[in-house]
Every structure is written in C-alpha cells, then in structure tokens.
Amino acid sequence: MAAATTSTSSKIARYVFKAARGRGGWYGPHMAAASRAIAERIPLVDLILEVRDATIPLSSECEQLRNYPPSSSSSSSTKRIIVLNKVDLASRANTKDWINYFNRRNYISYGVNAHNKNNVKEFLNFLQARVRELKKTDHSSHATTIMLLGIPNVGKSALANSLHQIGRISAVEKGKLKHAIVSPYPGETKDINSLKIGSHPNIYLLDTPGILPPQILDVDVYAKLALTGVIRYCMVGEKELARYVLSVINLSDEYEKWGKLSTYEDERSSLDLIAESSSGPALEIKQKKQYPTDHTQDFIVNDVRRTLFHLISCSVGHLEREEDMVELIEAQFAGLRIAFRVTVEGDHARDKVAAKLLNLYRTGRLGHYTLDRVPTHYVL
Ligand SMILES: Nc1nc2c(ncn2[C@@H]2O[C@H](COP(=O)(O)OP(=O)(O)O)[C@@H](O)[C@H]2O)c(=O)[nH]1
Numbered sequence: 001m002a003a004a005t006t007s008t009s010s011k012i013a014r015y016v017f018k019a020a021r022g023r024g025g026w027y028g029p030h031m032a033a034a035s036r037a038i039a040e041r042i043p044l045v046d047l048i049l050e051v052r053d054a055t056i057p058l059s060s061e062c063e064q065l066r067n068y069p070p071s072s073s074s075s076s077s078t079k080r081i082i083v084l085n086k087v088d089l090a091s092r093a094n095t096k097d098w099i100n101y102f103n104r105r106n107y108i109s110y111g112v113n114a115h116n117k118n119n120v121k122e123f124l125n126f127l128q129a130r131v132r133e134l135k136k137t138d139h140s141s142h143a144t145t146i147m148l149l150g151i152p153n154v155g156k157s158a159l160a161n162s163l164h165q166i167g168r169i170s171a172v173e174k175g176k177l178k179h180a181i182v183s184p185y186p187g188e189t190k191d192i193n194s195l196k197i198g199s200h201p202n203i204y205l206l207d208t209p210g211i212l213p214p215q216i217l218d219v220d221v222y223a224k225l226a227l228t229g230v231i232r233y234c235m236v237g238e239k240e241l242a243r244y245v246l247s248v249i250n251l252s253d254e255y256e257k258w259g260k261l262s263t264y265e266d267e268r269s270s271l272d273l274i275a276e277s278s279s280g281p282a283l284e285i286k287q288k289k290q291y292p293t294d295h296t297q298d299f300i301v302n303d304v305r306r307t308l309f310h311l312i313s314c315s316v317g318h319l320e321r322e323e324d325m326v327e328l329i330e331a332q333f334a335g336l337r338i339a340f341r342v343t344v345e346g347d348h349a350r351d352k353v354a355a356k357l358l359n360l361y362r363t364g365r366l367g368h369y370t371l372d373r374v375p376t377h378y379v380l
C-alpha cells in the first residue's frame with residue numbers, strides 16, 4: 001500500500017511553502033472568536049470527538065486539544081475520541097496502524113467515512129455505547145452533549161449531518177432534519193450548531209467551525225494541509241502542489257496497479273464492436289464518452305494512470321535525489337497534458353494540468369494514500 005511521504009517529498013514540499021501567498025491568511029477575528037467559544041464549551045460537554053483527516057492523522061491534529069488528557073485518563077472530566085474521517089481516501093493498512101498507535105497511547109480512536117451510511121450507523125452505535133457507559137457513572141438525567149472539533153475541511157459537518165440523519169431515522173422521529181453546510185472549501189461553518197443524533201437517552205451533537213493556529217511553520221505539515229484542502233487552494237500555488245502530489249505518487253507503490261490497464265485505443269475499439277452489434281445502451285455509453293474536457297471521465301482517468309505508470313516505470317533516476325525526482329515530474333507534466341487533452345500552450349497548460357491532477361487526487365481517483373507515517377516502533 002501507499003507509503004508515507006519521504007525526504008524527497010519534503011524537499012518538493014518546500015516549494016509549496018515558498019509559493020504560498022499569505023502564510024497565515026486563514027486566521028482572522030472570526031477564527032479567533034470561534035476558538036474562544038469552543039474553549040469555553042469544552043468543559044461543559046460530555047464527549048469530544050476530535051475529527052482528523054485519515055490521510056494525515058498527525059498533521060490534522062487540532063492544536064487546541066494537544067494537551068488535553070487521553071480518553072481513558074481518570075483525570076479527564078470530559079472524554080475525547082479521535083475520529084479518523086475520510087478513511088475511503090486513506091491507505092487501509094495505514095489507518096489500522098494509526099488506530100493501533102492511538103489506542104496504545106490511551107486515546108480511543110475510530111475510523112469512519114462520513115459519506116457511507118453503514119459506516120456512520122456503526123459509528124453511531126459505538127457512540128451510543130460510550131454514552132451509556134458515561135451514564136453509568138454520571139446518574140444525571142441531562143441530555144448528553146457531544147462536540148465535534150477539529151481543523152477545517154476534515155468533514156465535521158458531513159459527519160454531523162450523517163449522524164443526525166441516521167440518528168433521527170432510527171428513532172423514528174418526525175420533524176424537519178437540520179442541515180449543516182458541507183463544502184469542499186474550508187471555513188464554511190461559521191457558528192456552533194446543535195443537531196440531535198439520539199433519543200432515549202437524548203444525545204445532541206455540536207458542529208463547530210474549524211480552527212487552525214495563526215501560523216504553520218512546518219513545511220511538510222503546510223504542504224499536507226494544503227493538499228487536503230484544509231488551507232484554501234487560492235492561498236497556495238496549484239502547480240507546486242501538483243508537483244508535490246506527483247512526488248507522493250512516484251514514491252508510493254499505488255501506481256503499480258495501473259500497469260495492467262488496457263489502452264484507450266483498445267477501449268475505443270471494443271466499444272465500437274459492441275456498438276456495431278447492438279443498439280441502445282452501448283451507443284449511449286459511446287456518446288457519453290465524447291467529452292474530452294471532462295477529466296473525471298473513466299477513459300481520461302485511465303489515460304492519466306497509464307501515463308504515470310509508464311513514466312515512473314521507465315524512469316532510470318534515483319527518486320531519493322531531488323534532481324531526478326524533478327526531472328521525472330517535468331516529464332509527467334508534459335505527458336499529463338496529452339492525457340488530459342489540454343490544448344492550450346505554455347504556463348496556462350501547466351495550470352490546467354495541475355488543477356485537474358489535484359482534483360483527481362483529492363477525490364481518490366489516483367489511489368489511497370496516508371501521508372503521515374506512524375512512528376516505526378509503534379507499528380504492530
Ligand atoms: N471522500 C470523503 N470526503 C468527505 C468525507 N467527509 C467529508 N468529505 C468532504 O470533505 C469536504 C469538507 O467537508 P465538511 O463537512 O464541510 O468539513 P468541515 O469543514 O470539517 O465541516 C466536503 O467536500 C465533503 O464532501 C469522507 O468521509 N470521505
């Protein structure tokens with residue numbers, strides 16, 4: 001499975017950091033106020049779910065909770081659970097390692113995909129079991145309050161909506177469902193919102209705005225946060241970020257799977273054959289495939305994968321050396337321009353290739369990657 005980033009990626013990450021416009025531009029009065037409001041609520045809630053991005057379980061840590069005691073610590077009056085969201089985008093093996101790592105350090109952790117109903121259902125059962133356990137020691141009849149907390153764009157609102165929806169449906173409760181704003185852009189949740197996720201006992205979930213420290217000086221962390229959309233794309237150079245993505249792909253083994261893909265010509269001719277021998281659906285498939293500007297179509301994604309596979313396999317350089325990595329990345333930009341059917345020239349072409357590549361990476365179409373490495377002595 002995909003490896004974490006290594007030193008050559010760190011070198012490429014430097015360019016992301018250098019190209020960033022306004023290194024702390026995300027931090028304004030609104031985030032400072034949200035941070036204070038959250039800090040005031042922490043002692044009042046029964047459970048804290050610290051949501052992190054499963055592809056960067058360490059870099060997406062919420063600094064405000066850094067010195068907060070582990071869940072099983074007897075000194076903690078409020079309990080904290082580390083939720084690794086977006087497991088669908090991460091390396092499955094690495095997510096397991098990370099959960100083991102947190103558990104061994106006395107943090108309860110849970111991997112989830114906020115878009116997967118069954119997954120969220122299991123997570124809700126897990127939360128309800130935790131609440132019942134809490135109620136055993138605290139005999140109050142108060143409703144339980146759980147707070148979602150974390151940096152921007154890790155999926156807090158998506159998770160809140162899914163838990164709310166499933167919680168209300170399974171309790172057969174009528175009434176209008178609430179809806180927290182979910183967006184690919186960070187900073188869309190502006191206030192603390194309460195959503196009911198369980199009845200008998202009543203459980204309320206507080207969705208909160210994402211918070212980040214005013215500055216991030218670690219070059220690797222910065223690049224990873226930019227790549228996962230925690231920092232707004234417009235604050236970061238997309239070309240530099242695309243180069244970083246390519247370094248990640250080049251150093252992992254995900255690309256090896258793409259060697260067996262059939263060529264675009266093979267796909268076209270088999271479609272032609274089907275279309276000749278039948279009508280209706282096959283023709284529709286063929287017609288559907290005639291939008292070369294839409295880079296998310298399967299035939300373009302496959303061309304992209306094949307191009308990357310071919311160039312990585314043919315590379316004779318040592319990818320631990322920055323010059324060799326940069327040379328491969330340059331060749332990949334040229335190859336991807338053709339794969340993405342980009343017809344414009346020059347710098348504009350690079351911008352387009354970068355944007356399309358980043359989009360495919362972020363939606364998991366180029367494999368599953370966990371960019372943070374578990375400290376080796378903790379891997380079981
Ligand atoms: N692939 C994937 N995307 C997710 C998941 N959860 C949320 N997202 C996406 O991540 C982006 C940020 O989600 P949002 O809930 O607004 O994040 P928040 O800022 O933490 O509240 C949106 O584009 C969501 O659709 C998940 O489990 N898997």
Ligand SMILES: [Mg+2]
Nearest residue numbers: 156157188189
């Ligand atoms: Mg939100």
